[in-house]
Amino acid sequence: MSQPVRLIVIANRTCPCPGLADEVGVHLKGQPGEVGDADPLNGLADAHSTFGAHAILLSTWPEGMSHWLERDLLARARKRVGVPVHHVVSRYDAPLPAAA
Numbered sequence: 257m258s259q260p261v262r263l264i265v266i267a268n269r270t271c272p273c274p275g276l277a278d279e280v281g282v283h284l285k286g287q288p289g290e291v292g293d294a295d296p297l298n299g300l301a302d303a304h305s306t307f308g309a310h311a312i313l314l315s316t317w318p319e320g321m322s323h324w325l326e327r328d329l330l331a332r333a334r335k336r337v338g339v340p341v342h343h344v345v346s347r348y349d350a351p352l353p354a355a356a
Contacts, residue, residue: 264303266296266333267315267346296324297332304337312341319345 292299300312314330316322324330334341 261311262307262309263311263313264300264307264309265313265315266292266300296329297336300333301336304339309337309339311339312337313344314341315344315346317346 292303296314300314303309304312312333314324314333316324316329319325330341330343
């Protein structure tokens, strides 16, 4: 039996990432997720040192709209952790999910 993959997802809580929370929730299989440090690099470092990960998924706004990309977060994250850091771009014009 194969070991589960440990994935850390870093996304701004204000990002309209349709389906991201649902998709991550499917893979959590009832395990709790956590909200980390307001600084994404600190949150990533904290999560990685606590939980370890096989990979990191970083979700940002598009270039020109993302403060994280302006601060070179992707390159800094890749230097900070010894696992692959994958980048996905959220659509700026995506509809916000309906409030529950």
